[in-house]
Amino acid sequence: MKIAMAASEVVPFAKTGGLADVGGALPLALEYCGHEVIVIMPKYKCVTDSKFKIARVSKDISCSVIGKNIKVYFIENSAYFNRDGLYMDKKGDYKDNLERFSFFCRAGLDLLKEIDFCPDILHLHDWQASLMAVYLKNLYAGRDFYKNIKSVLTIHNIGYQGIFAREEFAKLGLDWKFFDINGLEFYNKVNLLKGGIVFSDFINTVSPTYAREIQTKEFGFGLEGLLKERKSVLSGILNGVDYSVWDPDADEFILQNFSAGCPEFKVLNKENLQKICALPVNKNIPVLGIVSRLAEQKGFDIFARALDKICRMDLQLVILGTGDQKYHRILKTFAKKYPQKFSLSLKFDDPLAHKIYAGSDIFLMPSRYEPCGLGQLISLRYGAIPLVFKTGGLADTINKNNGFVFDDYTEEELQKIIQKAVLAFKNKDKWGRLVVNAMECNFSWKASADKYIRLYAKAKEK
């Protein structure tokens, strides 16, 4: 099959979240399965010629290669994309995001014709690429080149929909008849993700449970009704992990490599982590790690409320994250109060993240909602036992054989399950078996790519 993937961020070129990991890894897995794939993304300031091998294609298009021969095409427009942030700066979201990404979507569709790549499937990611599905069914519908292209939209997090003021609609170049409840209108505003959901041939999200959850009022962020209507073309496919990056047996950031065959070497990483974090070096105290955006979605509301009690347990906490200033403040207070138990790093630090996965006994991820989640999958491979709230992708990947799960989102239940995990840690034999079980779980991209290929085949037949 011929697949064109459009995403606003793609590893290794630009990343703010999990979307970029998917944008970079799924094409590789599809190529490995024998499919022809190209990727389309904006050329941001961070995509520099000095960092990447970039060739010119035409005046406004350049290109790089990932995998064996996957061309990544960059849509250039220095006024729109040559900025420090992808979507925002210190002051907040860029005011012209609708213009920026409608330009990206139209230029992306034009690019297909320009390079004469007519895909069977145009795979779009999130609100930034959603307009391609809208344009494909409208502005480009009469054009021969585009008539057989089928679109698949992946929703990575329905909390982000690309919502803009009504007045901005005129900038999309669409007839006003699409500013309608059956089109892009959403409570008198423009909703780009909604446009993608209405006009894509197939829709998926990044776990089966999240695909069900977003059809409910609690998780749908206002789009649950529409998603329910479209449920015959809505599915969930778990993201995979790039095990070439996340491999404890070959990880260059960690002190001692280890694997499911020799998990006992993990303890050297634990002691190293305790040292780095200025915590007492003691292999008998469980280390609980967190690597996360500091946001309410990630469970920091109940975590913050339970924290004083958690800090009084026999454990150590190592937290790496940035985000909400509110949580920066709260966590700082506790790190000061419990210096022998609590190490806090308020930054984005990939090497330290690797050390935390490798050195922790337990990995905390009590997200209130979690479309798929990568942290728990990485921590499994590193033998850091995930402790999660039963939601979305966490519910689909973690169970009592590889982790700890609580299903009532309250600080009391979080506290209880942490207490249970800390207690379980004391039984060395049982814990050792749990660690091996966790490390042997396989969430590779190959399995996910197979599911995407089946979805593409269905879309192609439609």
Ligand code: ADP
């Ligand atoms: P998100 O909703 O943020 O995309 P995921 O669990 O899907 O959550 O993915 C988060 C990814 O970002 C993981 O690879 C995690 O290790 C990484 N990460 C998050 N915060 C940090 C940080 N402060 N430093 C380094 N890596 C981080």
